[in-house]
Amino acid sequence: MSIKNTDEAAPPVTWPDGSEVEKSLGWKLNSMFGIQHILIMYVGCVAVPLAFGAAMQLDDHTVAMLINADLFVAGIITFLQSIGFGKISGARLPIIGGATFVQVATMISIGQQYGLPAVYGSMLAGGAIGMLLAWPFSRILKFFPPMVTGSVLLVLGVSLVSVATELVAGKKTGADGSANPDFGEPRNIAVAGVVVILAIVISALGKGLLSKAALFISMILGVLLCIPLGMVDFSGVGDEKIFGMITPFHFGAPEFPPMGVISMAIIMAVIFAETIASLSALSEITGKQLSKGDVARGLSVDGFSGVLGGVMNGFMDTVFNQNVGAVKTTRVYSRYATGTAGIFLIVLGLMPVTGAVIAALPDPVVGGVGMVLFGSIAVVGVGTLKKVSTGDTINSSIMALAIGLGLMNKFAPGMWDAFPEWTHSVLSDGVVLTAASALILNLVFNHTSIADRARANRREDKPVQYSAFL
Template identity: 45%
Template sequence: MSHSAHPVDQVPPKAQLLAFGLQHVLAMYAGAVAVPLIVGGALHMSTSDIGYLVNADLLVSGVATLIQCLGVWVFGARLPLMQGCTFAAVTPMVLIGTTGGGLPAIYGAVIVSGLVVVLLAPWFAKLLRYFPPLVTGTIILIIGLSLLPVAVNWAAGGVGAPSFGSPRNLALAFGVLLLILLVQRFVPGFLGRIAILVGVVLGTLAAIPLGLTDFSHVTSAQLIGVSTPFHFGLPSFQPAAILSMVIVMLVTMTETSGDVLAVGEVVGRPVEPPVLARALRADGLSTVLGGVFNTFPYTAFAQNVGLVALTGVRSRFVVATAGGMLVLLGLFPVLGEVVAAIPMPVLGGAGIAMFGTVAASGVRMLGAVSFRDNSNLMVIAVALGLGLVPVAVPTVYAQFPDWFQTIMNSGISAGSIAAVALNLLFNPVRAITSQGAGNS
């Protein structure tokens, strides 16, 4: 490993690349396949077609991650960022698909909205001056706290599972969490840094005799599956569908900005507007590819930011290796079935550690903010409160228009908008003229 370069640009030995990369894949896999499973189920697609959506999603997720980590021309932040389908698009896509448009209308809207993101990226990145440490730390804290309920649901067995909340599920989850803590605390060197991987693998093995997982279905899985462009038909371009998806992508750009700022803070490489613009362009390009190759809009995955913070492994080539693994999982469905056999409680135990680490990173960043003779505490308090409203009560905005729900049902976007607006209200000069002198 070259030690003259920044840790983000260092390349670990091959064995470590593979282990660290696999750790990232396991951390995001459940979230990566959730969107195609939900959309496919809502559109009453066949099992084979839903499987096709999953394989396409994994393939494009891998390509998107490689673009984001390695960079291609003006695309990609060249930071350790995993890419996956955004949950913000699920409800609009289901509405588009079930009101007569079907998948062709979804993919038409996805392609156009991706192009819009590519075009808007440089202008959106200029808003970075409105993200001083006060705002950024608050957003990172909201990201972590918003993800924790996801980890708890996994620990309980997954929403909708017949055994949801059973003592056996929770015991397995907290056993995995305890194992991760012990490995990280007492096992030195390389093994200590792959504590998440050790916990997931040993937790999965422990789940077999408990009857919480089995690998019998792996033998019947398809060996090779190649996603071809427009498999479900040529896209159709419906103005209403396109407008709703553009709104979704504006929300996603806000979330991606928070994730990019978070990972920049974690790895010690502050994000400047050109870097953010490249990251957003990569999101847009990946979303266009998603529409062409039968999948959905893409964004950075915050859970992997937590893993970077937890392990201290900052190399973007580690995450690029994870992207390569996702490509293989997309091309060889049998491998995806192996990973899919990991029980939800095992992922939940790991998720509590990872997502909590994201929140703790936000707290650490806010520790450098001054609270003397200003209203910074109020900025954090109200932004945090508004950001956690949809997390605490997911149906609170159910009677509002769809566009409003798209923005406010995401605690990350709601909290981000609130943090920026409140900082402008209480620190107007500092917010515009600097990165927060007096905010930091």
């Protein structure tokens, strides 16, 4: 009896070389995968204007306008990042841009102190500063090695799992602080479980287009499953207008308080750090090598999102990380698919009724897809960290501390509440804290004389003779 050598039968492993980024899939596939990207990013994108509107006690009509503006700006930024504009802007990668939560606390602080015109004036100025600093900032790309980007991606993926979990299980308490009776509802968890299983099975066993559309198909099947269970409610769709135009400077002429401008400029720098990590991840996933010019053009679009957001009552955008996970999971690397998504987002920004339909997707379905996506981001982070020599105690210590700092707030929410409010946007964001700590520690211990001295000391150390203690 002979045993077949399975190693010889295994197909060769091929890695993307970046060429698929430049291939258009045709308008039908570009549209399908573009819609899939929108379904993935939509909830996270509109959550920013919802949170800001609630904190500023804005009425429902104004919040709806903020959502429209948010989607409109995200569409323009997504198109520019994916397709580009000459040699001026665009990283030209499969990027979905969207509003980041990093800015919310600072915007609320400015709004409560100076008013809404100051919020959007400060955003506009912060975006303009970002556009000016995009090219100089890109020159520090060498200070974002795999040790830094891998730590950020790992923490990001793990942190985002909590977002998916909340969509599946719900919140423990309601808005009034009372216990939520629907928390951990078995029906919701079961629906999310079915969606996850469908996504994995279709992705693993499907071929070609079927495999790549696994997330989209599992989401549609999940919604169909929810209909007979009474979990889909489209009643609010009829209350929305079909078309809704966005009025520039809706809150009045912009104002520019110095502290507000400085705060939003700092937020833009934090967004830059997030974007560099995301661009590095996309480079790893797609195989396309990034130049300093690519990074600079990508950062300049981030800055432009602040200018555009300040004018159109929107928000600063960054590269949406959940969609980075979608690129990894689906293996669809074409930037024309995300560029098409940008066009759809612009249309959505002008059609509130369409946005209301997407917003009606059951949370457990979105959360189930999120579980797959966010786990994929963490896997990319682990793969990136494999490139780092863990035998070097300096690098190991940097990664351990950066990851630990980034995850602290997830295990002890509110631990930074006693610190000055202006620090919350950095300290309470695990991704930002990981990026900042890994970057600073890498600079100190790998790019200064301290690193040379430490490594020289270790080379001079003699092996410990343990037998002496016996």
